[in-house]
Amino acid sequence: MQTEPESDPLPLAQLREELGHDPPHGADIAKACGYNLEKLAERCGCTERRLEQVFQEVRHHSPTHWLRELKLLQDVERLHWLDATGKLGSLKETLTDMGYRPGNFDRLFRSKFGMTPTAYLAKRRAALKAVGIDLTKCRSGEQPYPVIEGRFRFLRTQVGSDG
Secondary structure, three states, X not given: OOOOOOOOOOOHHXXXXXXXXXXXXXXXXXXXXXXXXXXXXXXXXXXXXXXXXXXXXXXXXXXXXXXXXXXXXXXXXXXXXXXXXXXXXXXXXXXXXXXXXXXHHHHHHHHHHOOOHHHHHHHHHHHHHHOOOOHHHHHHOOOOOOOXXXXXXXXXXXXXOOO
């Protein structure tokens, strides 16, 4: 008995197109493959070696690097939501629940954004407050939650690496 594939095959040409853009392009592809290189190659109908070649041609780094970066951005977006809704709790426990070992997320985060996740979230809260958005008031219902168009835009425009 044959089982149906979980998702349609992804032609390498379509993957090349996705890779030509900055993240979050490709985030849905990466997530559908569980951020797993073997599953990504299978979905593209090619070998892991061929996938490595395509990534080197287009992105100048490995598919593993790309998958790790997209997972990090997805997890940062999740932290935004948890922080905004007051459900963040212990950052260490949250990160463990997300599958990170202690210190791994901090190291990845610091290498990407130049600061710790704790410092980043504090800076993000301050940036939101500076434009009139108080997350405490959002949680209590006094103020609506902010709608930020474009995934990850806040990472690039509001926080930056200026301190």
